[in-house]
Every structure is written in C-alpha cells, then in structure tokens.
C-alpha cells in the first residue's frame with residue numbers, strides 16, 4: 001500500500017488558486033511511494049478534477065451528508081462528490097465536529113454513505129489540549145474510533161479496506177497553530193491506533209496493518225521528514241501547507257523519500 005499525502009484546503013481557494021495543482025502535478029508527475037490527494041472547497045472540486053484528469057493527483061471532498069439526497073440545504077451528498085470527480089472524502093474533521101456539532105454517530109452514518117458511493121474515507125480523530133493535559137488522549141481517540149467503527153459493516157465490497165479507508169490523527173491543539181505534536185506523542189498515538197484497529201475490529205483485523213495512519217497538525221516542509229520517519233506514520237493530512245504547490249510538493253518529496 002502506497003503512503004498518502006493528503007491536502008485539505010479547508011475554506012480557502014478560488015479559481016485563481018487552481019493553477020497551484022498544475023505546478024504540483026508538473027513537479028510530481030508520477031510519485032512512486034505515495035498517493036497525492038487535494039481536497040479543495042466544494043466550489044472548486046469539479047474544476048480541480050478536470051485539471052487533474054489523467055494525472056497522479058486525486059481530488060476529494062471535505063465532508064458529505066449521511067443521506068443519499070434530499071432536503072438538506074447547503075449540504076453535499078456523496079453522489080455529488082463522485083459526480084464532481086472526487087474519489088476521497090474527509091470525515092469527522094475536528095472543525096466539522098466543532099463548527100457543526102458532528103457526533104461520532106453522524107460521522108459513522110456519513111462514512112457508510114461515502115463507502116456506498118465508492119468514496120474512500122479519511123476519518124479524523126484527535127484530542128483537545130485539555131484532554132491531553134488530563135492524560136486522556138488515548139482514551140479519547142479510542143472512544144472516537146469505537147463509536148465510528150464498532151460493528152462497521154463487514155461486507156468486503158463496501159466495508160473498510162486498506163484502499164478505501166485511512167485514519168488521520170489530528171490533535172486539535174496542533175491544527176493551524178504552528179504547534180506540532182512531538183515525535184514521542186505522534187508515535188505513541190499512532191502505535192495505539194494501529195493496535196486498536198487490529199485488535200478491536202474484526203473487519204479491520206486482516207488489513208489493520210495496511211490501513212494508512214496519517215498525521216495532521218502543522219505539518220510543513222521543515223518537519224515532514226522527521227514525522228514521516230516515525231513508525232506507523234503512513235502519510236499526512238496537511239492544511240495550511242497544502243495551499244501552495246511548493247510547500248505541498250516538498251511534503252510529497254519527503255514522503256517519497258521516507
């Protein structure tokens with residue numbers, strides 16, 4: 001399984017920023033060790049997918065609704081993401097949990113719908129600063145995983161497989177703050193997640209070792225190599241540093257070299 005360099009543009013980017021991906025593709029036309037993914041805002045998704053067509057760059061959504069369609073003003077369905085050219089979707093990002101009161105139960109329902117529509121899922125988990133200081137980081141991450149994944153469908157066509165599922169560990173206190181979790185902290189949580197998904201979820205047992213575990217939280221060119229050298233780190237979910245091709249390209253290069 002190749003590693004995964006995923007960029008999340010969040011609520012950033014207009015048409016004029018689309019050329020960044022052409023620069024990125026030109027610099028990394030055929031990464032060997034990793035997959036490249038950018039999740040732009042929904043307004044840019046179709047146009048980015050058109051520009052990326054035939055290249056090594058995949059595009060994804062930043063969220064989808066749990067329902068397949070219907071009266072949900074302002075929301076986007078998994079089918080719409082597919083139609084726009086996405087093959088991935090980020091679910092459970094802490095900003096969605098905070099801004100839109102998303103619960104693990106809601107995230108679980110979204111994940112089922114996403115898999116039903118052949119979207120691969122990056123599931124985000126992570127603790128707040130207060131939870132870490134209280135010594136509860138592992139407990140919080142385990143709880144999030146358990147509520148989303150326990151008794152997840154075992155149908156191998158639409159269940160979690162190494163190709164269609166990645167977990168991003170994103171300590172909330174490290175997102176957009178310039179603070180990066182220490183190597184010890186990242187290694188501890190990633191090892192914990194690896195063991196937890198392998199042991200706790202029968203559906204994941206067979207592929208637990210292959211499912212990609214991404215780190216997210218102030219990843220940038222200057223710290224990427226150190227993070228990618230850690231055990232059980234199979235890539236990154238990058239926010240701010242994914243907006244410019246030069247920065248994201250440097251992170252891709254670090255992952256290629258890891």
Ligand SMILES: O=C[C@H](O)COP(=O)(O)O
Pocket residue numbers: 008093170174175176177178216217218219237238239240241
């Ligand atoms: O989805 C990306 C993460 O929230 C990390 O964002 P950041 O790299 O700006 O800290």
